[in-house]
Amino acid sequence: VRDSTLTPQLFTIFSSLIEDACGIHYELRDKELLAAKLTGHAEEVGHDSLLDYYYHLRYDDPHGTDLHRLVEALVVHETYFFRELEPLRYLAEQHLPAIVAKRGRARVWSAACSTGEEPFTFAMLLDQQGILDRVEIIGTDISAAAVEQARSGRHGRRSLRDNYPPDLAQRYLENTGRSITVAPKIRDAVQFSTQNLLAETMNVDPCDVILCRNVLIYFADEQIVRLIHRLSRKLVPDGLLAVGVSESLLRFGTALTCEERGKSFFYRVAR
């Protein structure tokens, strides 16, 4: 790309284009990261200047195909098995067994699950509790490519990092050194589909638990409020929303109350 400098001006117009499309909010510190992605995609569609590429996306992409392709590349965030395990343990070992015992079935939604490591981890924990067949697990992501990879159950070696629980990994993951494959029972227990969290319609039935972890950090405050409002409408009464350990909703004044359960924090629709 001949003119690949992402000037502050270009950074601003690209970041607002992307935020409008998928909610991801780029901070100035992410400029280099965004520049690298933009340059690659600009080249792919035959532009040797980022400004030309911007005009292409804005004025010459009537169905948003190339914008969607760019968004797909931007939203595949790093995720890995057994990430922030404690809250998942509480939900799988205490919260959901009680619901299953009472109602027979439960539903969990892993929103923006990327390549699926989180819902798979959750499925492993539920299987250990013997209730996997009574919990419907839904995994969604905006990226069709990420969803495709999730469905395959095959992951790169970075999907398994230090300090993982060896018993779970040994039982449910096959590690060849170059790739990691999820056991078929776990892979088949999760229903994956594409879903833009900012889209008008959310094709998910009310859930007992929504996992939306390490997602909000990519959104601007305004989008977070909107998203949380929409997610809270997808919770059954007393349903729980889990966000990442470094994320907090308290400063937004949403309709959710924060509760500490089993050393982890969850959000519930205020009664």
Next chain:
Amino acid sequence: VIATRAYQLSDAERERTERIDQLVVRADVDGLIASVSDSSWTVRRAAVAGLASLGDTAVPQLRMWLCDKRTGETEIAAVVDSLVASSGASIDPAMIELLAHPRPDIAADAAQILGRRRASSGVPALCRAVEHANDNVAIAAIEALGLIGGSSGMTALLPAARSGNFFRVFAAVQVLARLDDPRGIAPIAHLLHDPSFRSVAISALGQTGSAQAVAALASLLPDADDDETRLVARALGDLIARAEWNGSAAQVEVVMRDALAPWAARLTAVLANAGEDDAKRILDVLGRIGGMTQLEVLASQRDRLAEHAKTAIQRIARRHEDALPQVLADAEPNVLAALLPVVSSRRCAPAVRELLSDDDDAIRALACHTLARIGDIAAVPLLFAALENPGPHVALAATAAIQSLGAADTEARTIRLLREGSPAARRHALRIVSYMGFKNAFDVVHEATHDPDPRIAELAITTLGTLDLPAVDEVLAGLTAPGQRAAAIRALSHRTSDLAFTLLLRGVDDELPWVRYYACQGLGRVGRTEAIAALVGRLRDEVPHVRLAALEALAQFDVPAAWNALLGAAISTDPDEVRTALLGIGLHPRPLALPILLGASRSPDVATQLIALAGLARHTDRAALDSIAAAASRERPEVRDAAVSLLAERPDRQAADVLVELAIQAAETHPAHAALSRPSRERIDAIYARCERADERAAITLIAALARMHHPLATDALYRLVGVPNSVTRRVAAVALVRTGQPRALDIVARMSREDPDPAVRHVCLAAGESGR
């Protein structure tokens, strides 16, 4: 929604705010005081600002209110804020008098006001108040002395630190740590022996940023448990961060290595269970004192603290370059990913070449970059092989490396690859031709313009345009098929021949929008006035980006037709059109452009603001500079950073003066500080001039910026500053000089400790000189 809610006034709030304006006009102090308890934050702030704006007029009533009414905490805070913000000359004497008020709460408020006003005339009274029988008054006085800064409060602060009264010691230690006075360190270190104050003293020593504090902190490690080790590590992290700020990190690092190297393993051991903030600081310290044995542990932190771990690993690697070839051969991917960007010795070349066949794409790409950086021409054949790598990052890195290394046989290898390689490798070969301008590749590139793979054909056309051969224009002129025209015109838009110009002019009316777009761009680059009419015609093009390209091209011409087009577009409803117009308006610093750019610099759209500011940077008018300065204080980091960067890039003294004032006012995290410490004669002169009349805070800020420059002219300015009439500046400069560790500096400061006319300067120089030695 959230961001704007706080600033949107309801009708009732607006009505009350307008009433406050009327009260200010009537100088109705009682009415304003009554409004400081309004339920609306915005209205309360308006009342406070109104009271402050009345200056001395309001002081008697505010003082009386503070002494006699004090109807609620909110109101007290508001009245205090008003007195702090007021410009009244009678406030400081009034508050000094109130310090002796029999009611402790009133005396404490007076101390707070004096401190926040940085009223140096209040120092003697505040020093007395440090010994007040009431703890709240004493603590308020200590904190006020800290805010005022300077050494004149030391006589009171040192005894307070030794008083044994927990609250006073705590406050005094916090203040001493930040005063930048070497006399404060020993009393803090002394508190390490007292279990009640130990943790407070550890943290405070970190805040000093002084090499003198390192030994005291290190002395705790032999007996420290994990919790205390983490506390010490956190303090050491703070210490080095502070030393970075005051320009003495290199000297502190040396002291740290001497004192702490035996404890690197101990600090490493507490890393795993440290919280994120502590871990960052520990990594920062380990990077400065650790050895190669720490690399694996540091690398294990890369998932949670990527940048800090990487920096730490790189610091260690730079110090132990001899060991790198062996480490590269055995290291884990995490370590390699951190190490490769800092490899700079050709001795590592064989080990790096081996990494071109690593399993991990990221490592292979980094190896390519590394081989380019160390100039390993022998690696070129391997890099050509890497162009066939399926991972785009590796192939692009190999392409960049080949372009950078430029070996004798690169041209022949590239041409061969272009003929025989895989489609992806052929595209990389075209990029190499394009970058290197290999004329012998003309035939094979020409042939590739008709390749069945459209991506190769398009790239070949672009590449052809980069070859400096007359035949190229003819070939490009012949590429008229719909699938080729846009690429051909784009290639021609970078060429300067008459034929290219004729084709561009024709291209402006082409049926394909992208052809018209590139033609407009090219005509703008060429800058021949015969193109103006055609470009003006394209301003009515049905395709938005063609209109924008025409506008952008017209901006290159300094003629009325172009100017009128830009003015028209500047008031368009399309934000892209407005931005493009502003970009053009900003290119030519006409007087008429100034108001337009000033208006746009306040646009709600950030990109528009940035474009306007870039345009304003070309104007020498004071209003333009003021507008950039105002933008440098805005909240949006994009705007703030761009404005600071524009100020730093301007070579004139006026801009340097603005940067100096900005840094004095701004928090230490503001980018103005980094910008001010970029060496330039204008900035050094501006700092020097301002230091001659600096108060404590300004002197510390500005002299730290000089010290961070690490430039001979800046060091020379430091030497000159110890001779200026302003004793505050002399004292701060003397401390900074000692931190340089230069023998000449130590001699000068030793002489100052005997001969300076100001006793405070002599005392500080004596303490600083002792610590320096």
